[in-house]
Amino acid sequence: MDIKKTPKKLNVKEKYRLMTRDLAWEPSYRDEKEIYPYVDYEGIKVHDWSKWEDPFRLTMDAYWKYQAEKERKYYAIIDAHAQNNGHLNVTDARYLTAIKLFLQGISPAEYASHRGFARVGREFAGVGPQVACQMQSIDEIRHAQTQVHAMSNYNKFYNGFKDFASQRDRIWYNSVPRSFFDDAMSAGPFEFLIAIGFSFEYVLTNLLFVPFMSGAAYNGDMATCTFGFSAQSDEARHMTLGLECIKFMLEQDPDNIPIVQKWIDKWFWRGCRLLTLVAAMMDYMLPKRVMSWREAWNIYGVENGNALFRDLARYGIKPPMHWDDVEKSIDHTSHQIMLGLYQWKFGTAFHSWTPTASDIEWLKEKYPTTFEKYYLPRWEYAIAQKEAGGEYNNFGLPKLCQVCQLPTLFTEPDDPTQLCHRETDYEGEKYHFCSDGCQHVFEQEPEKYVQAWLPMPALMQEPLKGDLAAWMEWVSLEPTAAGEYASSEDKANFEKWRKQVSTD
Amino acid sequence: MQIDVQTVNIEQKNQTFTHLKKRFGDKKIPSRYQEASYDLQAVENLHYRPTWAPEQELYDPNLSKIRMNDWYDLKDPRQFYYSTYTLNRAKQQETMESNFKTVESLNLIEGMPDPVLAIAQNLLIPLRHASYAANINNTLVCGYGYGTVFTQPCVYHAMDNLGIAQYLSRLGLMIGDVEALEAAKQDWMDSDAWQPLRRSLEDLMCVRDPVEVFIKQNFVLDGLLYPLVYQRIVDQNLVEQGGSGISILTQFMTNWYLESKRWVDSVLKTMAAESAENKVVLEEWVDTAANHFTSVLLPVAGLAVEGNQADELVSEAHDELLQRAKKAGLFK
Ligand SMILES: [Fe+2]
Ligand SMILES: [Fe+2]
Numbered sequence: 001m002d003i004k005k006t007p008k009k010l011n012v013k014e015k016y017r018l019m020t021r022d023l024a025w026e027p028s029y030r031d032e033k034e035i036y037p038y039v040d041y042e043g044i045k046v047h048d049w050s051k052w053e054d055p056f057r058l059t060m061d062a063y064w065k066y067q068a069e070k071e072r073k074y075y076a077i078i079d080a081h082a083q084n085n086g087h088l089n090v091t092d093a094r095y096l097t098a099i100k101l102f103l104q105g106i107s108p109a110e111y112a113s114h115r116g117f118a119r120v121g122r123e124f125a126g127v128g129p130q131v132a133c134q135m136q137s138i139d140e141i142r143h144a145q146t147q148v149h150a151m152s153n154y155n156k157f158y159n160g161f162k163d164f165a166s167q168r169d170r171i172w173y174n175s176v177p178r179s180f181f182d183d184a185m186s187a188g189p190f191e192f193l194i195a196i197g198f199s200f201e202y203v204l205t206n207l208l209f210v211p212f213m214s215g216a217a218y219n220g221d222m223a224t225c226t227f228g229f230s231a232q233s234d235e236a237r238h239m240t241l242g243l244e245c246i247k248f249m250l251e252q253d254p255d256n257i258p259i260v261q262k263w264i265d266k267w268f269w270r271g272c273r274l275l276t277l278v279a280a281m282m283d284y285m286l287p288k289r290v291m292s293w294r295e296a297w298n299i300y301g302v303e304n305g306n307a308l309f310r311d312l313a314r315y316g317i318k319p320p321m322h323w324d325d326v327e328k329s330i331d332h333t334s335h336q337i338m339l340g341l342y343q344w345k346f347g348t349a350f351h352s353w354t355p356t357a358s359d360i361e362w363l364k365e366k367y368p369t370t371f372e373k374y375y376l377p378r379w380e381y382a383i384a385q386k387e388a389g390g391e392y393n394n395f396g397l398p399k400l401c402q403v404c405q406l407p408t409l410f411t412e413p414d415d416p417t418q419l420c421h422r423e424t425d426y427e428g429e430k431y432h433f434c435s436d437g438c439q440h441v442f443e444q445e446p447e448k449y450v451q452a453w454l455p456m457p458a459l460m461q462e463p464l465k466g467d468l469a470a471w472m473e474w475v476s477l478e479p480t481a482a483g484e485y486a487s488s489e490d491k492a493n494f495e496k497w498r499k500q501v502s503t504d
Numbered sequence: 505m506q507i508d509v510q511t512v513n514i515e516q517k518n519q520t521f522t523h524l525k526k527r528f529g530d531k532k533i534p535s536r537y538q539e540a541s542y543d544l545q546a547v548e549n550l551h552y553r554p555t556w557a558p559e560q561e562l563y564d565p566n567l568s569k570i571r572m573n574d575w576y577d578l579k580d581p582r583q584f585y586y587s588t589y590t591l592n593r594a595k596q597q598e599t600m601e602s603n604f605k606t607v608e609s610l611n612l613i614e615g616m617p618d619p620v621l622a623i624a625q626n627l628l629i630p631l632r633h634a635s636y637a638a639n640i641n642n643t644l645v646c647g648y649g650y651g652t653v654f655t656q657p658c659v660y661h662a663m664d665n666l667g668i669a670q671y672l673s674r675l676g677l678m679i680g681d682v683e684a685l686e687a688a689k690q691d692w693m694d695s696d697a698w699q700p701l702r703r704s705l706e707d708l709m710c711v712r713d714p715v716e717v718f719i720k721q722n723f724v725l726d727g728l729l730y731p732l733v734y735q736r737i738v739d740q741n742l743v744e745q746g747g748s749g750i751s752i753l754t755q756f757m758t759n760w761y762l763e764s765k766r767w768v769d770s771v772l773k774t775m776a777a778e779s780a781e782n783k784v785v786l787e788e789w790v791d792t793a794a795n796h797f798t799s800v801l802l803p804v805a806g807l808a809v810e811g812n813q814a815d816e817l818v819s820e821a822h823d824e825l826l827q828r829a830k831k832a833g834l835f836k
Contacts, residue, residue: 060664162518162521451550
């Protein structure tokens with residue numbers, strides 16, 4: 001038997017093909033449809049799965065090796081951070097609000113992404129996308145875990161971290177990211193990839209991670225900034241996957257183009273609504289600011305977005321439907337959201353505050369056409385109330401948008417003095433929306449969005465029946481975790497500990 | 505401003521997260537495994553039903569016939585979370601890398617007797633396709649199973665299976681270049697010895713109960729295949745025939761099986777101890793699948809050893825599997 005041969009030199013691409021593509025086979029005992037039952041129902045046509053270009057060529061041995069090196073470094077740094085009371089290095093305790101939001105809202109999203117990618121890594125009928133998605137799945141559980149481990153030390157000293165698990169499922173503002181990821185996961189495999197792989201990871205991820213990670217770096221939070229850096233090379237892989245999957249769909253069949261366009265329109269809008277929370281974080285929650293939301297949007301939204309959609313134009317893809325509305329909202333949303341969070345601060349597991357004099361100067365400079373005119377008067381009113389010994393709270397319940405689940409607190413794109421509110425009747429019920437974008441999403445798929453769990457009506461129904469104290473217990477919100485920053489235990493403790501340090 | 509904060513002594517507010525305190529109390533600092541694993545999956549107020557199967561919930565424990573009061577009872581005795589998992593595997597891959605180098609530099613393949621190489625070609629290389637099926641099956645369990653401590657190790661297990669398929673591919677390239685892989689795929693698709701296994705794996709890939717897939721793939725099939733192929737045929741028969749080079753190149757598989765079966769056994773044991781109803785379902789799965797896969801693997805074993813011995817090896821593996829099942833509380 002002659003099987004001894006001198007091996008040919010294989011190039012990377014060919015070798016990777018043998019290590020992945022070639023592992024699968026065409027089933028002959030069972031129908032492909034039985035093995036991959038969910039691959040058709042969205043209407044995406046795939047004629048040839050082998051046309052999938054592997055976005056990165058990483059075999060498992062290389063993956064283990066690289067990732068282990070990163071893990072070693074990461075845990076060495078956060079161990080040192082915990083040991084050395086690194087939390088006292090942050091600028092001041094206002095900064096903690098940003099990472100409380102991160103742990104409650106983003107880390108659960110990383111986890112959802114892990115499960116979602118496992119599902120699509122199972123459902124696609126081609127081994128190329130299967131393996132690429134599985135790798136993203138295992139990366140995403142890494143992100144969720146490294147984040148929880150980094151926050152674990154902050155939880156030892158501050159309020160608002162400890163019950164992120166119940167708050168993920170129960171507290172009102174977390175249903176914004178939750179409903180976003182639930183929406184993607186309950187969609188079919190192709191839509192999931194457009195939602196998370198393309199729209200979120202490729203188009204919007206820089207608007208989420210750059211602000212948080214540079215915010216962490218500017219404000220002395222070594223733990224958060226380390227997981228940001230450590231996740232960067234994973235993110236680079238995820239972005240190439242996102243781009244590859246959209247190109248693959250568009251190239252497989254012209255009938256796919258309108259379907260993909262519809263998803264881009266939807267997920268771009270959904271993503272931008274979700275990012276309004278990041279906008280508030282950037283403009284209001286960082287004691288030392290990195291850049292304004294407007295500046296971040298110009299770089300990562302407009303510049304990158306224009307280049308991307310110019311590139312996709314050759315497939316017949318147009319820029320997202322509500323792009324102009326987003327553009328018009330950029331100078332407004334952070335102020336609107338922060339004013340909202342501030343007036344409902346009795347119901348948030350993080351603190352908020354009114355801007356200081358220097359904050360106000362900065363906001364005026366960064367938002368010359370909007371801040372002073374529309375939002376400063378409202379902040380001044382809140383500040384005056386506080387100075388008179390009152391509290392600026394709104395115990396009226398916000399009306400939530402049926403789609404994005406944010407309170408309907410945004411204004412008309414062309415008239416910042418008018419609150420924007422839309423309604424649609426569906427099967428005898430009235431549904432409310434914050435915008436044309438959200439109303440449009442609803443009307444494409446009303447049977448899906450009528451199912452949304454809305455936390456505010458839930459508060460009014462059995463068994464809470466509007467009892468705020470009972471609600472706080474149910475969402476596991478201790479009064480010390482909520483409310484005004486100035487009078488918070490976090491602030492007092494942080495300042496006391498810092499003083500201890502400087503007098504020692 | 506970098507301040508010297510190492511010397512401050514400050515009192516802690518919370519020892520642990522609330523969900524961990526509820527489970528484990530707060531006397532002890534929780535382990536990183538606990539922080540990384542418990543209650544990470546959303547449980548309440550799931551917003552929408554899956555459009556692919558509106559009768560299901562987004563995370564749905566009823567996808568399985570197995571019922572658990574608390575799915576977080578199914579912990580991994582290895583306590584793998586991403587970091588410990590990758591660190592372990594990175595060490596193992598380093599060993600494998602030097603194994604490949606050793607085999608290459610000592611020309612162990614060239615010095616190997618033809619019958620040994622023929623067995624490696626006919627028996628081992630086609631198994632890369634079986635490992636791919638195991639990858640897909642574990643990905644399903646990770647995606648649709650319930651509770652992070654149960655689903656998390658399944659993504660690791662899926663990636664391990666991909667890794668194994670890739671090690672087998674490298675072995676193939678080493679002994680016979682691309683043609684070795686091509687011939688093995690041909691066998692996998694057409695030769696009589698492999699068809700029962702290929703058919704069974706295609707059948708298993710149609711099963712949607714995540715626990716059933718877990719049991720049939722990880723406990724039953726792997727529980728027969730690994731002892732049979734790697735422990736008996738490779739590490740004993742082939743080594744005796746001058747094939748230690750092959751055994752060196754499959755070291756990962758041997759160790760991986762021993763390591764991961766601790767986890768698989770513990771999951772089985774916990775599920776069986778949960779209720780008499782679970783036990784009945786598990787016994788029925790294990791019993792039918794064990795009988796089925798035993799007969800499926802007989803012609804596979806026949807690729808390496810004579811008929812009588814194949815019978816013997818396969819029934820040894822079967823007995824061993826039933827011993828494991830009994831230890832896990834089944835069949836008594
Ligand atoms: Fe991530
Ligand atoms: Fe909305």
